[in-house]
Amino acid sequence: MKFVKIPGGSFMMGSNSGGSNEKPVHRVTLKPFMMQTTEVTQAQWKALMEKNTSRFKGNNLPVERVFWNDCQEFIKKLNQRYPGKGYRLPTEAEWEYACQAGTTTKYYSGNSESDLKRVAWYDGNSGNKTHPVGKRRPNVWGLYDMHGNVWEWCEDWYHYNYNGAPTNGSAWLSPSGAYRILRGGSWNYGAYSCRSAVRDYSNPSYRGSNFGFRLVRSP
Structure with a gap:
């Protein structure tokens, strides 16, 4: 697994031109962290887990059909094998x-669908399947497939808007949450759903063939 250091800083989270769950736009300030450059692959998954339930099979394809608790079991095993690294899912703020990566456009590559096509696998170019990770253009921080390929689980519970959201980059948790956050869009979603600010959610026990994840860890 390859990780890059994400520098600390502030950004405006959300979008005034998106859905109601992307509002209000608010400033978030984060400390540095390390993020995996790609989505977790099936080869990486199989190195620790007994079953690969992915619909589309291939060692360098993103693992999918994993529910949120599957991700937590993988993370637990990874931290046992490599203690002190602090592997975990990203918070929603960390992910966005x-x-x-310092941009304010719809996608880190620009605002148009042609800009998206250069960096993402989505319903306009995926051929209705996932693709090997790291084959489209990365953002300036060296992260691949942040748009498209598979939706990525985050640590947070879903809230219907950003009123009361943390402003320090921490996970927004809830004692009575029902859904977990997913980010980034996927191979079978349109360009609008692949925007940097788009928020989706699902029951944490649902396995979708467009649900995957990537990791963060301590710097």
């Missing part, structure tokens, strides 16, 4: 900050 890392995806934007």
